[in-house]
Amino acid sequence: MENRWGRTRPHDDRPPTKIKDKTIRNMYKRMFFHVKGHWSLLLLALVCLIANSLLEFVIPQLTRYTIDVAIPAKDYQVLPWIAGGVLGTAVLLGLFGYWSSTTLASVGQRAIFDLRNELYRHLQNLDMAYYDRNRTGDLMSRVTSDVGMLQQLVSNGMMQIATDLFTFTAIALYMFYVDWQLTLLMLATFPLMLFTTRMFSKRIRSSFKTVQQSVAEVSNHLQDTLSGIRVIKSFANEDYESERFAVRSETNMRANLRTVRLRAVYEPIIDLLNYLGMVAVLVFGAWQVIRGNLTVGTIVAFLAYLRLLQNPIRHFSRILNTIQQSAAAYERITEVLETKPQVTEKPDAIPLPPVRGHIRFRGVGFSYRGDVQVLKDFNLEINPGKVTALVGPSGAGKSTVAHLIARFYDPQQGFITMDGHELKDITLKSLREQMGVVSQDIVLFNGTVRDNIRYGKPDATEAEIMAAARAANAHDFIVSFPSGYDAEIGERGVKLSGGQKQRLSIARAILKNPRLIVLDEATASLDTESEHLIQDALSRLLAGRTCLVIAHRLSTIQSADRIVVLDRGTIAESGTHDQLLALNGKYRRLYDLQFPQDQGEPNPT
Numbered sequence: 001m002e003n004r005w006g007r008t009r010p011h012d013d014r015p016p017t018k019i020k021d022k023t024i025r026n027m028y029k030r031m032f033f034h035v036k037g038h039w040s041l042l043l044l045a046l047v048c049l050i051a052n053s054l055l056e057f058v059i060p061q062l063t064r065y066t067i068d069v070a071i072p073a074k075d076y077q078v079l080p081w082i083a084g085g086v087l088g089t090a091v092l093l094g095l096f097g098y099w100s101s102t103t104l105a106s107v108g109q110r111a112i113f114d115l116r117n118e119l120y121r122h123l124q125n126l127d128m129a130y131y132d133r134n135r136t137g138d139l140m141s142r143v144t145s146d147v148g149m150l151q152q153l154v155s156n157g158m159m160q161i162a163t164d165l166f167t168f169t170a171i172a173l174y175m176f177y178v179d180w181q182l183t184l185l186m187l188a189t190f191p192l193m194l195f196t197t198r199m200f201s202k203r204i205r206s207s208f209k210t211v212q213q214s215v216a217e218v219s220n221h222l223q224d225t226l227s228g229i230r231v232i233k234s235f236a237n238e239d240y241e242s243e244r245f246a247v248r249s250e251t252n253m254r255a256n257l258r259t260v261r262l263r264a265v266y267e268p269i270i271d272l273l274n275y276l277g278m279v280a281v282l283v284f285g286a287w288q289v290i291r292g293n294l295t296v297g298t299i300v301a302f303l304a305y306l307r308l309l310q311n312p313i314r315h316f317s318r319i320l321n322t323i324q325q326s327a328a329a330y331e332r333i334t335e336v337l338e339t340k341p342q343v344t345e346k347p348d349a350i351p352l353p354p355v356r357g358h359i360r361f362r363g364v365g366f367s368y369r370g371d372v373q374v375l376k377d378f379n380l381e382i383n384p385g386k387v388t389a390l391v392g393p394s395g396a397g398k399s400t401v402a403h404l405i406a407r408f409y410d411p412q413q414g415f416i417t418m419d420g421h422e423l424k425d426i427t428l429k430s431l432r433e434q435m436g437v438v439s440q441d442i443v444l445f446n447g448t449v450r451d452n453i454r455y456g457k458p459d460a461t462e463a464e465i466m467a468a469a470r471a472a473n474a475h476d477f478i479v480s481f482p483s484g485y486d487a488e489i490g491e492r493g494v495k496l497s498g499g500q501k502q503r504l505s506i507a508r509a510i511l512k513n514p515r516l517i518v519l520d521e522a523t524a525s526l527d528t529e530s531e532h533l534i535q536d537a538l539s540r541l542l543a544g545r546t547c548l549v550i551a552h553r554l555s556t557i558q559s560a561d562r563i564v565v566l567d568r569g570t571i572a573e574s575g576t577h578d579q580l581l582a583l584n585g586k587y588r589r590l591y592d593l594q595f596p597q598d599q600g601e602p603n604p605t
């Protein structure tokens with residue numbers, strides 16, 4: 001299934017997709033669903049917020065009492081009580097405020113913790129085709145900055161709306177009770193505020209989506225260029241890359257400026273409408289006081305309540321930003337979460353019994369993107385305990401065969417069996433656990449040498465780790481490091497030479513001790529010494545197992561039990577080295593190309 005959101009386009013000038021109100025509703029549902037384990041905390045926060053709203057009533061009432069009762073009655077005794085009442089209320093407001101914000105923050109953090117982990121788990125389970133379509137930087141920004149946006153929503157926006165509604169209704173009802181005419185007059189500005197808010201919210205929301213997309217572009221660029229910094233330096237392209245980065249940063253800056261401009265217009269309009277409400281209360285209220293219908297204290301209290309009533313609207317403009325930002329982020333997160341992996345396990349998939357390694361491809365047809373057929377009616381048998389080598393020109397489909405065995409992709413036609421079980425019928429874990437893949441693209445993780453060797457068997461003992469390192473001819477160079485097995489290797493093993501990295505990856509595979517080995521041979525040429533050590537390590541790795549060797553150089557596979565020559569997705573020839581040479585076909589031509597000096601004579605090495 002093609003993910004319509006999957007690909008991000010650099011320099012995308014198209015207007016951002018509009019976020020629907022439904023997205024916001026779903027987001028709220030989802031965030032509440034995520035905090036459902038923490039209802040008690042949420043309830044506590046709600047109680048504190050309601051207490052806060054109720055306490056807001058107290059100070060204006062005390063003010064009204066002072067002006068209307070205490071001052072005319074010259075009641076000195078009551079003043080310390082009023083002072084105490086105001087200060088006490090302020091202290092309580094502070095306490096409830098503290099409790100509500102800390103509880104909300106902890107609910108928010110937990111909801112985000114769950115969501116981020118779910119997202120990461122989902123990403124881990126998506127298939128390779130998904131990673132072919134999507135860029136790493138973009139996915140990274142979804143797990144980091146987009147999830148962070150939602151955090152804002154959970155801890156600031158979500159409950160604030162509930163309490164604002166509560167405060168608003170309580171105060172409005174009270175004011176109606178005291179003076180309905182004044183209240184109606186005051187509320188006349190609110191429809192205008194709502195209309196303005198709605199009008200701006202749409203624009204702000206879509207401009208936030210542009211901001212998020214531009215963050216993803218920046219992140220993509222960073223990921224590509226920082227991990228490929230060697231290439232950039234070797235081409236002396238630092239300035240060129242800096243310029244390309246500046247272009248992406250500029251898109252981000254412009255998108256941010258647009259949102260700032262929108263808010264800069266929106267907020268003063270709301271303030272103006274607020275003042276309009278105040279003018280109405282002041283003028284109409286004063287007129288009522290002059291006519292003797294209202295007391296001065298009531299007007300003062302009314303003005304204080306007006307501020308409280310307007311607070312939710314003012315908050316709303318701030319929360320609006322958070323909501324818009326989070327909705328944009330939420331949409332990008334759900335795009336990932338709703339993507340179903342194409343390579344899935346059947347509900348009744350069985351674990352593969354201890355593998356012998358009898359692999360059969362039957363009428364397999366495969367293409368990566370549906371346009372170019374990489375394998376066509378492909379039939380291959382790999383015998384257990386034997387070394388089968390795949391050779392052929394670049395792009396013939398050799399690595400694809402290995403990808404299909406590991407079930408990184410599923411074929412569109414035909415089927416593949418392992419010891420008689422169709423791959424689709426067995427669990428992915430049991431298949432991959434019994435395979436060792438040693439690839440030309442060696443990935444070592446940041447950590448110590450020991451951590452990297454142990455990756456295939458996390459519970460390995462020290463003795464097992466060292467035995468594997470010895471078998472891979474890696475022990476000697478490891479102990480020559482000042483901290484030996486505890487030596488930290490940099491990101492992707494940059495502190496090691498190419499040959500050392502290969503030997504570590506062989507040690508990792510030897511320790512895992514799989515029955516089936518897929519060896520995607522390195523094309524990089526190494527010095528003779530290193531080459532010899534690696535070949536020696538490999539022969540130990542392959543001994544007694546079922547092996548599929550994807551060979552780029554023919555020198556290393558001449559002793560294979562069977563050599564299969566691939567050409568444009570089909571098998572052109574197969575047999576032993578000598579049989580194939582005698583056939584005088586494609587293998588012979590490949591061989592003569594690589595060893596022009598021994599025309600006709602098999603190379604004994």
Ligand SMILES: Nc1ncnc2c1ncn2[C@@H]1O[C@H](COP(=O)(O)OP(=O)(O)OP(=O)(O)O)[C@@H](O)[C@H]1O
Pocket residue numbers: 132368369374392393394395396397398399400401552
């Ligand atoms: N992830 C992918 N998405 C799309 N097309 C791909 C992908 N991987 C490989 N291909 C295409 O499939 C074809 C076979 O590729 P494959 O890597 O299997 O060839 P190969 O024989 O291993 O080549 P080489 O010897 O150069 O590694 C090539 O045309 C390649 O461009």
